[in-house]
Amino acid sequence: MGKQMTEMLKGTLEGIVLAILSGRSAYGYEITAWLRDQGFSDIAEGTIYALLVRIEQRGLVDVEKVPSEKGPPRKVFSLNAQGREYLEEFWRTWSFLTERLEQLREGDK
């Protein structure tokens, strides 16, 4: 993926991960795999783990260590009340941006 995507992900990747977690609990490796599936082909694993550490420290998620069948134990993250609130604010911010950009895009035609 290109530089544009890298920069655009700043701020949105966090929302994307929170949105994923609002549907179901998940652990880092799983989230990374899911994102790759969705076409975010070049999101580095390190990026996701760093992001998960951040949202954990901000208290947006609860964490549970779960043993894995294969490999080291998983850190399973789930969105808590504060995280849900933060996610809602994310959607509001996102909506504002998309509206402005949609206007700009149409204005060009």
Place this chain on the structure above:
Amino acid sequence: MGKQMTEMLKGTLEGIVLAILSGRSAYGYEITAWLRDQGFSDIAEGTIYALLVRIEQRGLVDVEKVPSEKGPPRKVFSLNAQGREYLEEFWRTWSFLTERLEQLREGDK
């Protein structure tokens, strides 16, 4: 505006400015004023000028100095061929992101 918006603007603000310039030529002060009008209440002037310097150095815009009736001369920017190409790529990247996020948003319901 909040921290979320600040982070989300990284990568999109550049596209926004290029989109503005694709409609008509404009200078920094004008762009800043327009953005404030559109609700981007806290975008700093310095941010826009720094961004304009960057896109000029990357050769995405042409520049012309035009004397102003009041105040110092204006640096009027207009999108060139390379800039248009870059803007199109921006729209593609943006579309990709919005599609994924729209899916996530609906998936939650």
Place this chain on the structure above:
DNA sequence: CTTGGCTATTCAGTCTTGCTATGTACCAGT
């Protein structure tokens, strides 16, 4: 049993970008 491969997490160092704060300069009205 040893190598390679998949699962799973972590971290140091770098780059880009937006914000803060400040400074420069020009002109008009009071």
Place this chain on the structure above:
DNA sequence: ACTGGTACATAGCAAGACTGAATAGCCAAG
């Protein structure tokens, strides 16, 4: 002279994504 609006510029900071590598457990093939 002073204030305020116009117009541009820049140094230093903070945040987040990337690179690249290290660590570690488990299993199957050779």
